[in-house]
Amino acid sequence: MSTITQPLQRTNDFVVKFANVNGSGSASANSLFARSILRMGVPASARNIFPSNIQGLPTWYEVRVSGSGWLARRGGVDLMVAMNPQTWDRDVAEVEPGGYLFYDSTRFIPRGKFRDDITVLGLPLTEICNREFTSPRERQLFKNIMYLGALAALLGIDLTEIDKLIQEQYGSKQKLIDSNLKVLRLGHDAATESLPCPIGLRVERSDQVGKRIFIDGNTAAGLGCVYGGATVAGWYPITPSTSVIEAFTSYCKQLRHDPETGKANYAIVQAEDELASIGMVVGAGWNGARAFTATSGPGISLMQEFFGLAYFAEIPAMVVNVQRGGPSTGMPTRTQQSDVLACAYASHGDTKHVLLFPQDPHETFEYSALGLDLAERLQTPVFVMIDLDIGMNEWLVDPFEWDDSREYDRGKVMTAEELEAGKDFGRYLEVDGDGIPYRTLPGTHPKRGAYFTRGTTRDPYAKYSEVGSVYIGNMERLLKKFDTARTLVPAPVVQKARQRADFGVIYYGSTSEAMREALAQLEAQGLHVDAMRVRGFPFADEVYRFVEDHPVTFVVEQNRDAQLKTLLVTEGQLNPAQLVEVLHYDGTPITARFISREIAARMDAAKVTPIKKVAS
Amino acid sequence: MTYIIKPKLHHPTLTPNALGYTRRDYEGAISTMCAGCGHDSISAAVIQACYELDIEPHRVAKLSGIGCSSKSPDYFLGNAHGFNTVHGRMPSVLTGANMANKDLLYLGISGDGDTASIGLGQFAHAIRRGVKMVYLVENNGVYGLTKGQFSATADAGSKSKGGVVNEDSPIDLCALALQLGATFVARSFSGDKEQLVPLLKAAFTHGGTAMIDVLSPCVTFNNHAGSTKSYDYVREHNDALNRLDIFFGRDEITADYAPGSTVEVTQHDGSILRLHKLHDSYTPTDRLHAMRYLEERKAIGEIVTGLLYVDQQPTTLHDHLKTADQPLNRLDAKTLSPGRAKLEEINASLR
């Protein structure tokens, strides 16, 4: 089959995908590629698509270069860097018509393995490496830097930007810098000599990146916890959350030592399991320290009993949940938003928990600090709900901000002086009409304010009581407290369509960036949709009003069972027919193309909905 | 057998201690245990130990799991904060509480079901981390609160109330604590206040991880013939290896025990534990010896009680973490937030 297709001609607007083998050392070169484009002032975003394996299985890195500033996954590939023979066929198939394929031409590849409608660019990378280097590891690693040099030539990336990045990366290790720079040029020169450089895809210097930073959400969460004043962390390794604590640890080491004694202003313990990690958080929260843990779905499952205790005994605790593909081990290295219900109603008995849904690493930083405030203000567990896409991928986001006059909200903690002054202290006493009682910290006062914390029911003065009405009074107060939470979580963000719209769309978290682009795509087709981004649970009344105001609201989420929709229907007592689900759950980050296609199709279908027959 | 005769019950004295507190100030809510339950005697021993040590009750944080035993912290130190957590997972909660504020005294109360079954992992890990605490197991060999099932410390061959014979081997919590690196390991009997109170005092003044396994008969489900955790059985098989006095200050050190029959151990805080040895060969500062001794006596059906092991210079989790001197729960935003200027630098490094 041969098609005459013009090679793509695009400046600052294309998708490059690297197909590699896990463990081959390509991550560093691929990340340098994305960063060099950012250094040229051109917005770009990057996504890792990797297997649950250390070495040998296929892994991909996708970079979207977008002068227009669309940073979600677009879908489709304009230039495939095919370095993995295992996945050759599907990698080649993914290239858009007119696109490009870059590959290592050392090994003969039969003609039938290529496509006629794409431009094939081969360089004998292995051959050059084998000629230049003797050690197998160098041969392998430098192949990556070499294709980076070749891509710079093909796409017009300024080599000096990559040089600088390499120098920053290796710091004082001059030998490493020298050899990397040498190989980079080898690749660049080889491409310039034997390939039609530059190709139709180009990077041109611009000034669209500004002060934005390039960072992953887990690092942002760790840093947010440092700024938010977390002093205790108990944790257990699990992909994709582990790097939250790694970041917290490393920032604490840099930033959190007493200037006089050099001692640590934090305590981090790698627990024996998730049961212990949340137990530590609950113990520290009970004792007045800001504490958090980071985990993913299976960890959340193990923590259930403690969530019930913390909810009922009213103990602050914060969890950063980096969601992955479930259930069970499901797809541990792929992304989903599938723990929404598991967290909202975590544990036994009647519980409801506060959830925060940041859209990107910038908000993840903010909500991690905010979550610590809310946990103490509300004396309850708070879940910061990110996912692998936010957590483990680097995003181009606004720089972090911090107001130095900001005090931590330590909530209603009664002091020794207040107790001494004879204030009536009842641990579970409703005092201010917001459902939040006062607490005292252990060790506060010799004679007053001590109480016994337990998961069994008790009266407002913390005395054990199984009287039904006392239990109900307490449970009702907890609901009132949840109502107070409604006013404290971040309000939803609305983007009104330019024209009056009958359709609404609700979305949250990592879907946000793709949604922004999808809305523009829909508008370009004349399809107008009002959009609401939900940022916290319990939902603000505005959320329910939004649904009431639109005959049909799409709920876009990255899970199979429409979990946010379920939560909306249940909590708002909405008519499920009013909410139309749009679900993406193959484990890859949702794309703008997917959203706009699905919504357009449903809007089309809605137009031809027959008038209901009257039941006879 | 070297069982020590139960002392006459002391009436609660209302004489104030050095802090001006009377015993009343160390009491808690009225117990809801069955009359005669060993756990109540342990509560009384905790009260006495804290009273005699002039501990300020509110400086103690008492944490427990779930079980009859774990209810007992409600029945002493009413002016202390207590936390009845979840089944088997008190050690992690205590660890977290301790991380938050190293200035309080941490008393963990657990049962044998709570510790040796569901909580075995957390018990092990809190001990190996060196959490500074007194971890007290009220060990009755059964599940009291769920009505009489065997626990993991029930001896093989012992019988339940219904006559069922336990076939599984028991877990010896002292042996385990020794192996895991606890820096203070003791066993006692709820019916032996003379031994238990000084042990508790020694544990409270010990600067590291103190574990005390207290045999505490369940009168309702495990106090029959065939049980190896009944009052009668423990009295008959108790092999007390030492008895203990604890002294603060210099004068009292010059007491008059003949050399050879006592051994003195100075704790990290300067307090002195004087052990009246009932077994001449016993050295409580030798972990290996303690492990061997425990096994030897077990082999001949004896229950060793007393101070099995003490490390005079224990290190703790906070030492390992090198945490600041001020408790972490007292640090404010000014200390904890690295500030805006620093954040600008971090932003700059991410471009």
Ligand SMILES: Cc1ncc(C[n+]2csc(CCOP(=O)(O)OP(=O)(O)O)c2C)c(N)n1
């Ligand atoms: C997760 C969980 N599983 C089971 C129980 C039921 N339960 C309550 S107490 C107990 C056993 C307590 O035994 P032990 O620790 O020996 O204390 P005792 O009552 O004998 O003093 C069990 C199994 C529970 N509360 N929580």
Ligand code: SF4
């Ligand atoms: S059931 Fe046993 S352990 Fe529980 S209170 Fe009664 S005697 Fe004590």
